[in-house]
Amino acid sequence: MNGTGVGGTVTMHDVAALAGVSVKTVSNVVNDYPHIRPATRDKVKRAIDTLGYRMNISARSLRKGRTGIIGLALPELSLPYFAELADSVIRAAEERGVVVLIEQTGADRQHELDVLTSERRQLTDGLIFSPLALGPDDADALKVDYPLVVLGERIFGGDWDHVTMNNVDAARAATQHLIDRGRRRIAVVGAHAGETMGSAALRLLGYQAALAANGIPFDPALVVEGGLWHRSTGAACTEQLLDAQVKVDAIFGLNDALALGALHALHARRIDVPGEIAVIGFDDIEDAAYASPTLTSISPGREEIAATAVELLLARIAGGSEPYRRVIPDFDVIERESTLV
Amino acid sequence: MNGTGVGGTVTMHDVAALAGVSVKTVSNVVNDYPHIRPATRDKVKRAIDTLGYRMNISARSLRKGRTGIIGLALPELSLPYFAELADSVIRAAEERGVVVLIEQTGADRQHELDVLTSERRQLTDGLIFSPLALGPDDADALKVDYPLVVLGERIFGGDWDHVTMNNVDAARAATQHLIDRGRRRIAVVGAHAGETMGSAALRLLGYQAALAANGIPFDPALVVEGGLWHRSTGAACTEQLLDAQVKVDAIFGLNDALALGALHALHARRIDVPGEIAVIGFDDIEDAAYASPTLTSISPGREEIAATAVELLLARIAGGSEPYRRVIPDFDVIERESTLV
DNA sequence: GATAGAATTTACATCGTTGGAAACTTCCCG
DNA sequence: CGGGAAGTTTCCAACGATGTAAATTCTATC
Numbered sequence: 001m002n003g004t005g006v007g008g009t010v011t012m013h014d015v016a017a018l019a020g021v022s023v024k025t026v027s028n029v030v031n032d033y034p035h036i037r038p039a040t041r042d043k044v045k046r047a048i049d050t051l052g053y054r055m056n057i058s059a060r061s062l063r064k065g066r067t068g069i070i071g072l073a074l075p076e077l078s079l080p081y082f083a084e085l086a087d088s089v090i091r092a093a094e095e096r097g098v099v100v101l102i103e104q105t106g107a108d109r110q111h112e113l114d115v116l117t118s119e120r121r122q123l124t125d126g127l128i129f130s131p132l133a134l135g136p137d138d139a140d141a142l143k144v145d146y147p148l149v150v151l152g153e154r155i156f157g158g159d160w161d162h163v164t165m166n167n168v169d170a171a172r173a174a175t176q177h178l179i180d181r182g183r184r185r186i187a188v189v190g191a192h193a194g195e196t197m198g199s200a201a202l203r204l205l206g207y208q209a210a211l212a213a214n215g216i217p218f219d220p221a222l223v224v225e226g227g228l229w230h231r232s233t234g235a236a237c238t239e240q241l242l243d244a245q246v247k248v249d250a251i252f253g254l255n256d257a258l259a260l261g262a263l264h265a266l267h268a269r270r271i272d273v274p275g276e277i278a279v280i281g282f283d284d285i286e287d288a289a290y291a292s293p294t295l296t297s298i299s300p301g302r303e304e305i306a307a308t309a310v311e312l313l314l315a316r317i318a319g320g321s322e323p324y325r326r327v328i329p330d331f332d333v334i335e336r337e338s339t340l341v
Numbered sequence: 342m343n344g345t346g347v348g349g350t351v352t353m354h355d356v357a358a359l360a361g362v363s364v365k366t367v368s369n370v371v372n373d374y375p376h377i378r379p380a381t382r383d384k385v386k387r388a389i390d391t392l393g394y395r396m397n398i399s400a401r402s403l404r405k406g407r408t409g410i411i412g413l414a415l416p417e418l419s420l421p422y423f424a425e426l427a428d429s430v431i432r433a434a435e436e437r438g439v440v441v442l443i444e445q446t447g448a449d450r451q452h453e454l455d456v457l458t459s460e461r462r463q464l465t466d467g468l469i470f471s472p473l474a475l476g477p478d479d480a481d482a483l484k485v486d487y488p489l490v491v492l493g494e495r496i497f498g499g500d501w502d503h504v505t506m507n508n509v510d511a512a513r514a515a516t517q518h519l520i521d522r523g524r525r526r527i528a529v530v531g532a533h534a535g536e537t538m539g540s541a542a543l544r545l546l547g548y549q550a551a552l553a554a555n556g557i558p559f560d561p562a563l564v565v566e567g568g569l570w571h572r573s574t575g576a577a578c579t580e581q582l583l584d585a586q587v588k589v590d591a592i593f594g595l596n597d598a599l600a601l602g603a604l605h606a607l608h609a610r611r612i613d614v615p616g617e618i619a620v621i622g623f624d625d626i627e628d629a630a631y632a633s634p635t636l637t638s639i640s641p642g643r644e645e646i647a648a649t650a651v652e653l654l655l656a657r658i659a660g661g662s663e664p665y666r667r668v669i670p671d672f673d674v675i676e677r678e679s680t681l682v
Numbered sequence: 683g684a685t686a687g688a689a690t691t692t693a694c695a696t697c698g699t700t701g702g703a704a705a706c707t708t709c710c711c712g
Numbered sequence: 713c714g715g716g717a718a719g720t721t722t723c724c725a726a727c728g729a730t731g732t733a734a735a736t737t738c739t740a741t742c
Contacts, residue, residue, distance in 0.1 A: 021722090023698090027699065058402035058697085060699055067399060077428040084418070090444075123440070264631075352727095364692090364729080376688090378690065401729055403699090405729085
């Protein structure tokens with residue numbers, strides 16, 4: 001099948017020679033140029049197969065000014081949500097014929113700034129960027145001269161495409177889901193005091209809106225602060241909540257890791273879920289479906305976020321100059337055992 | 342800081358012109374060629390800064406025949422172990438100045454074969470490959486003409502570098518760890534019947550060796566088959582074990598996901614861990630430290646595996662022709678709550 | 683102060699591909 | 713059957729960097 005001899009690099013010249021046409025014709029065939037006589041196309045294709053020719057990407061990139069690689073900058077692959085996001089982005093990119101170079105920022109502000117001007121930007125045609133540490137003040141740093149799609153919540157209103165989630169409405173739906181099942185003392189785990197733009201603030205807003213819509217008074221004692229959205233934080237917050245003797249019949253973890261941590265803490269205290277306390281999370285990571293009890297969660301449309309981000313980026317790379325867009329995929333409440341009536 | 346005008350690409354010619362030297366001298370400076378007069382070097386560096394020059398990677402790749410990109414083919418980023426492995430590989434690669442292109446195979450045999458001949462191989466200088474579905478019969482497919490480092494257990498003895506783990510000894514140590522804590526009825530969860538080369542078979546071998554060394558008879562009733570090493574499998578296997586009324590005082594999950602699944606199943610049945618049943622896993626994924634109780638596990642030296650793989654690959658890319666190596670990093674038993682005496 | 687030998691710097695071809703425009707072929711119509 | 717339009721193919725010059733070998737500029741030595 002592969003006729004390439006060891007070490008022998010086959011170029012378009014070789015193909016052209018074997019097919020008895022010019023190099024440019026080979027190039028035209030490879031690039032699906034429409035005006036080629038079928039007989040010629042066949043000859044060339046046969047020669048390509050015979051020699052096992054593979055295009056030299058560097059040469060093409062040099063000539064075209066594009067590499068066919070897009071960058072994906074995210075905090076860490078070891079955080080399940082981002083691992084799953086990367087998975088989806090890679091699949092979406094593959095479908096469109098580009099590949100993905102992943103860079104990790106560790107959710108560190110300086111590292112996030114560095115990624116924007118890194119030498120690697122030379123290697124990629126554009127960047128999908130999911131910042132966690134940058135704030136509204138850093139908006140200027142995002143004014144770069146290459147195609148950029150920003151994911152997440154922290155920075156609004158700049159000259160770039162933005163794919164985000166409907167945090168407020170989704171959190172409202174999550175809260176409503178609990179209210180519909182008769183819960184009234186709903187705690188929130190993982191809030192970030194002082195934040196106004198981040199996911200934490202927006203989700204808390206949705207929570208409050210749902211309470212208000214149902215005439216349930218807001219009780220600050222039910223809101224537990226928690227910095228890093230890890231399992232351990234969720235567990236700690238939940239213990240704190242229980243220790244404070246606050247009356248609670250449901251917990252809303254602002255992401256799944258927090259909610260899973262809450263589940264563990266409740267298990268440890270032999271508190272029945274959902275019998276005594278119902279739990280809902282946010283992100284719908286794979287673990288949610290495997291926890292025991294399985295965890296009800298909000299699916300923010302991860303696949304769609306990834307597909308949209310890739311699509312917007314490629315359109316921008318292709319030179320599209322439509323106004324910058326902000327896309328907000330639909331979310332879903334995925335009901336599982338942890339909130340069963 | 343960055344003097345690049347919008348859209349204006351700065352090349353070595355521009356730098357050379359500004360510095361008043363030839364293009365080649367700029368190239369020499371950039372590449373740390375030793376024989377350059379300090380004054381010249383300074384002039385050039387100043388010009389580079391002034392213009393904000395960035396090397397065009399495609400051009401360099403074309404000329405040098407290297408891209409500075411290495412491939413990493415793994416089953417899925419959504420499996421925690423592989424997400425963490427990717428994390429480590431990316432960091433190790435970054436330290437050595439190369440970047441990583443990730444491809445997912447979905448643990449599908451055909452897809453794993455495809456990755457070896459994919460068009461992307463053109464774009465990468467070499468490949469780190471972690472197959473899960475290929476078996477010894479596929480060894481021929483691994484005879485490729487580019488630098489390759491294979492991770493894992495399934496295929497031995499070919500012309501490539503191999504970084505693996507000491508599955509047998511590590512499993513023996515895990516089992517011994519349980520025996521030392523007084524356990525005698527140790528179940529194994531996630532075995533693969535019929536397999537002889539894979540991690541499952543090797544780890545089972547280590548388990549048996551430890552039993553033998555301690556004069557404990559091997560009881561097949563304690564070995565539970567489980568195909569996919571997911572949490573759900575671990576939970577199902579554990580339930581099966583408990584339902585069978587087999588007497589058990591410890592469970593060895595052949596990986597952490599299985600062990601975590603076992604923990605959940607035990608929790609659900611209110612069986613105290615480690616009081617009634619101790620649990621140990623394998624891989625030491627991050628979740629192990631956050632589970633409740635926290636999970637004792639075998640750390641196979643993930644960081645070292647990643648660093649070694651990158652190192653071997655880069656040496657091979659650089660043209661090293663030493664005999665092919667098989668590297669087996671040290672493992673550690675990480676003791677946590679699930680096996681506390 | 684001439685000169686070999688080392689240290690620096692340069693000119694030029696070249697890596698493999700594609701854009702642009704020229705050069706052929708065909709085909710169709712008056 | 714001439715002529716123009718449309719369809720095909722080819723030629724040539726880049727894209728931006730580096731290897732090679734030659735040219736030039738020191739240094740040290742006698």
